[in-house]
Amino acid sequence: MVMLLLKCLLLFYLSFNELTTAAEAILWVKTGEKFTRKCSTTLKDQNGMFLYVGLDREVLYYYQRNSKLTPREGYRDRVKTEGPVDQLTITISNLTIEDTGFYRCIYTKYNETTYENDINQGRGSTLVVVNANEKPCPSGVVNVIIISILTILLCVIFLIWVAPRVKRCCNFG
Structure with a gap:
């Protein structure tokens, strides 16, 4: 397995x-x-x-x-x-x-x-x-893997792109 x-x-x-x-x-x-x-x-x-x-x-x-x-x-x-x-x-x-x-x-x-x-x-x-x-x-295993990878990718994008912008925005206020 x-x-x-x-x-x-x-x-x-x-x-x-x-x-x-x-x-x-x-x-x-x-x-x-x-x-x-x-x-x-x-x-x-x-x-x-x-x-x-x-x-x-x-x-x-x-x-x-x-x-x-x-x-x-x-x-x-x-x-x-x-x-x-x-x-x-x-x-x-x-x-x-x-x-x-x-x-x-x-x-x-x-x-x-x-x-x-x-x-x-x-x-x-x-x-x-x-x-x-x-x-x-099996297609179920592939779907779980795809969803997992996409979730990780979205988290990385959030940390690299969104988080610094939010931090900059909060520092100006």
Whole structure:
């Protein structure tokens, strides 16, 4: 029960995190299952596409020129792709709890003169929560967490913004 509550709190926190403003979906999957992520771009002449989980853990790199897929350690033999790089569908199979996180696609355009990426583009992210047998957070628990966080936030706003103004007002009188 404690782990379920911690997962609910993590999910709630991440839902207000900057990374989730473009979140497309939250997927709840069991260990051993698979999930599919669709990546697309309007970027022209891109060199390739990275799939990341979390802030910086690279899952794979797909090189446009030779259609070469390079899965990173821990993802080899579990990743498959379909379609052209600008409309790529990626499937990761045999998921483990360590695969939980935000998955996002980043398209790159490499400048051969400066040897740097000129453009990075990506749209949306997918939160994948991998668990063994537990069900997703019950809506009642999520509602209690939301109400609690909002109450704390309102108290902080009151203390930071309203209380000093009231004190200044009372000092003038």
